[in-house]
Amino acid sequence: MIVQEFLDTNITYLTGVGPKRAEHLNKEISVFNFRDFLYYFPYKYIDRTRFYKIEELDPDLPFVQIKGHIKGYYSEGHGKGKRLTADFQDETGTIKLIWFKGTKWITGNYTPGIEYIIFGKPSVFNGMVNIIHPEIEACGKASERLNSALQAQYSTTEKLKNNFITSKTINKLIGTLLKQIRGRLPETLPSYLVSQYKLIDLHDAIHRIHFPSNPEELEKARYRLKFDELFYIQLNLLRLRSNRNLKLKGFVFSTVGKFFNSFYHNNLPFTLTEAQKRVMKEIRKDLGSGRQMNRLLQGDVGSGKTLVALMSMLIAIDNGYQACIMAPTEILANQHYNTICRLLHGIDIKICLLTGSSKRTSRKSITESLLDKSLHILIGTHALIEENVRFSNLGLVIIDEQHRFGVEQRARLWQKNLHPPHILVMTATPIPRTLAMTLYGDLDVSVIDELPPGRVPVKTMHFTDPERNKVFGFIRNQIAEGRQIYFVYPLIKESETMDYKDLEDGWDTISRVFPSPKYCLSVVHGKMTPADKERSMKLFKEGHAHILVATTVIEVGVDIPNASVMVIESAERFGLSQLHQLRGRVGRGADQSYCILMSSEKLTREAAKRLEVLIKTSDGFEIAETDLQLRGPGDIEGTQQSGIPFDLKIASLGQDGQIIEYVRRIAENILTVDPLLDEPQNGLLKAELERLFSKKQSWSKIS
Numbered sequence: 040m041i042v043q044e045f046l047d048t049n050i051t052y053l054t055g056v057g058p059k060r061a062e063h064l065n066k067e068i069s070v071f072n073f074r075d076f077l078y079y080f081p082y083k084y085i086d087r088t089r090f091y092k093i094e095e096l097d098p099d100l101p102f103v104q105i106k107g108h109i110k111g112y113y114s115e116g117h118g119k120g121k122r123l124t125a126d127f128q129d130e131t132g133t134i135k136l137i138w139f140k141g142t143k144w145i146t147g148n149y150t151p152g153i154e155y156i157i158f159g160k161p162s163v164f165n166g167m168v169n170i171i172h173p174e175i176e177a178c179g180k181a182s183e184r185l186n187s188a189l190q191a192q193y194s195t196t197e198k199l200k201n202n203f204i205t206s207k208t209i210n211k212l213i214g215t216l217l218k219q220i221r222g223r224l225p226e227t228l229p230s231y232l233v234s235q236y237k238l239i240d241l242h243d244a245i246h247r248i249h250f251p252s253n254p255e256e257l258e259k260a261r262y263r264l265k266f267d268e269l270f271y272i273q274l275n276l277l278r279l280r281s282n283r284n285l286k287l288k289g290f291v292f293s294t295v296g297k298f299f300n301s302f303y304h305n306n307l308p309f310t311l312t313e314a315q316k317r318v319m320k321e322i323r324k325d326l327g328s329g330r331q332m333n334r335l336l337q338g339d340v341g342s343g344k345t346l347v348a349l350m351s352m353l354i355a356i357d358n359g360y361q362a363c364i365m366a367p368t369e370i371l372a373n374q375h376y377n378t379i380c381r382l383l384h385g386i387d388i389k390i391c392l393l394t395g396s397s398k399r400t401s402r403k404s405i406t407e408s409l410l411d412k413s414l415h416i417l418i419g420t421h422a423l424i425e426e427n428v429r430f431s432n433l434g435l436v437i438i439d440e441q442h443r444f445g446v447e448q449r450a451r452l453w454q455k456n457l458h459p460p461h462i463l464v465m466t467a468t469p470i471p472r473t474l475a476m477t478l479y480g481d482l483d484v485s486v487i488d489e490l491p492p493g494r495v496p497v498k499t500m501h502f503t504d505p506e507r508n509k510v511f512g513f514i515r516n517q518i519a520e521g522r523q524i525y526f527v528y529p530l531i532k533e534s535e536t537m538d539y540k541d542l543e544d545g546w547d548t549i550s551r552v553f554p555s556p557k558y559c560l561s562v563v564h565g566k567m568t569p570a571d572k573e574r575s576m577k578l579f580k581e582g583h584a585h586i587l588v589a590t591t592v593i594e595v596g597v598d599i600p601n602a603s604v605m606v607i608e609s610a611e612r613f614g615l616s617q618l619h620q621l622r623g624r625v626g627r628g629a630d631q632s633y634c635i636l637m638s639s640e641k642l643t644r645e646a647a648k649r650l651e652v653l654i655k656t657s658d659g660f661e662i663a664e665t666d667l668q669l670r671g672p673g674d675i676e677g678t679q680q681s682g683i684p685f686d687l688k689i690a691s692l693g694q695d696g697q698i699i700e701y702v703r704r705i706a707e708n709i710l711t712v713d714p715l716l717d718e719p720q721n722g723l724l725k726a727e728l729e730r731l732f733s734k735k736q737s738w739s740k741i742s
């Protein structure tokens with residue numbers, strides 16, 4: 040048995056790798072030591088049991104293997120285009136093999152007339168199929184090829200290829216390495232896990248991933264390696280959480296007192312949904328536990344998160360603490376302020392609003408009342424995390440629309456107190472459960488998975504630009520029935536100027552089709568001052584304007600029950616989650632609401648799929664799941680700061696949800712029994728965590 044440290048051996052000690060090759064491997068694919076090389080996994084495999092006939096070849100085929108012979112060599116072109124060409128023939132036809140380099144070696148080693156197996160990617164030049172730089176093998180030799188029918192393919196770079204380090208070379212070098220490592224590779228999982236979960240051992244897994252003899256074996260190897268990778272990520276996250284719980288004391292909110300009760304019995308305008316009740320229970324348990332709460336609350340748009348936030352704050356106030364809500368935009372902060380003031384009507388609680396446009400005098404009085412404890416609830420934007428805002432006893436922080444705040448901003452709120460306040464992070468962007476397990480793996484997660492009763496599902500329809508008149512007719516009828524309409528235009532940072540042009544053109548058309556004084560239009564976009572925005576919103580909110588033309592600034596939080604039609608222009612340019620968010624702006628009243636997706640006639644397959652999914656379902660989690668499948672986790676908002684300190688080598692956060700769930704449960708069970716991993720059988724777990732995560736501590740504070 041060799042030890043982990045041996046795997047740190049520099050790659051130059053591998054037979055066949057000199058200083059030059061080592062440098063290329065370092066620079067191009069970050070392979071520095073033996074371990075790096077063993078974990079440089081193939082990205083795909085080619086089935087070398089299949090042979091093609093030349094007549095079957097076409098340039099769409101990825102890689103092909105053909106048996107035949109070389110008729111003869113000749114050289115073509117000159118200068119840079121100088122090349123060696125061979126006509127290669129089987130009983131069905133002839134193709135050209137082409138080399139730009141290493142031509143002497145080719146003519147010296149491969150004799151016309153002898154049967155060879157060639158392997159490569161077909162392409163077409165001058166109407167003729169050819170293969171550039173094919174691999175060539177003598178027929179006899181092929182049969183003894185590593186009894187590996189599936190041939191591993193590794194990503195390489197131009198530079199590597201130019202230096203003769205091809206996918207095949209890499210495979211060969213790894214083969215050499217595996218031979219050079221006499222003895223078995225050290226296990227990364229304790230033997231009780233390996234046997235309990237019926238895994239193959241690491242040594243075999245590494246061998247088989249590079250040299251699988253059949254698909255079943257390969258699958259077992261892949262599973263074992265994914266298990267390993269995902270298990271340690273989960274173990275690390277859960278250990279962070281349990282360490283925090285062991286070390287940090289949280290404020291104990293032991294009573295539910297007069298503020299909460301008075302609100303609950305006198306002011307609550309409806310009964311809570313079952314989901315809201317369940318989530319409140321989870322939060323109350325946290326708040327009373329003596330641990331600091333770090334909870335993510337997920338709930339689709341309109342699921343009633345504000346109410347949960349408010350009730351949590353009332354518990355804080357009942358226990359003598361202050362609470363705050365931080366929202367990503369002024370519009371949203373304003374709306375929270377208004378909603379909460381209305382809900383708390385008649386209850387003696389002092390609430391203030393602090394945003395970028397708060398006047399100096401009101402700032403001053405806010406600061407004072409924060410310090411003399413007369414202020415109970417502060418609602419605001421980023422303004423809350425400014426240096427000079429200080430609380431005297433902040434007990435609970437609520438962050439709305441989590442994904443718009445960076446890690447650092449959250450950390451600053453955290454530091455507003457000597458003791459860390461309880462933290463509730465709310466998001467309306469449903470994150471697939473398994474993805475959340477990694478991205479927010481050290482937070483507890485609550486989900487409101489139920490909408491308040493009486494909602495009529497939004498009808499979603501798709502029209503293309505030529506059908507615009509039909510859409511206008513429909514809108515005219517809706518307005519005649521007293522409804523209000525949103526028109527939303529995409530706004531993407533990179534093409535802002537173009538987007539505003541779209542908005543302006545749209546505005547021109549809409550104001551022509553819906554002329555004043557019969558119709559009143561209002562507009563909101565990001566370039567307006569907060570005061571102008573507020574004025575426009577007010578016009579619409581109070582029902583004076585029939586149509587609101589807007590960019591995506593209205594995406595979050597705007598709550599206008601009478602607005603029942605959402606027209607999304609250039610819908611193909613929006614992401615799936617964003618479309619879903621926008622749609623959530625309607626369907627808030629009792630009337631039938633509509634979401635109209637406008638797009639051009641020509642759509643990419645992915646865009647068409649997005650629109651199709653949206654029409655089919657209104658379940659935010661299903662949509663998020665599809666989004667994840669379509670785009671992969673890297674593109675989903677917020678995941679860039681996910682904080683996995685290394686690239687995943689084999690597992691995928693998008694595709695391997697089931698394994699993630701599975702290994703998380705396993706990790707949870709282990710930590711329940713042995714929270715510090717002090718038991719002898721868990722020594723290896725501790726050592727591996729140390730090896731994998733110790734150098735990269737900074738990411739650990741997700742919230």
Ligand code: ADP
Pocket residue numbers: 309310311312315338339340341342343344345346467491492598627
């Ligand atoms: P979101 O989760 O998107 O923040 P809100 O908190 O804004 O949702 O709630 C959406 C709407 O649903 C609000 O008008 C709110 O008053 C209403 N609402 C919340 N909870 C309930 C409930 N239990 N029953 C009926 N309506 C509710």
Ligand code: MG
Pocket residue numbers: 344345596
């Ligand atoms: Mg909300």
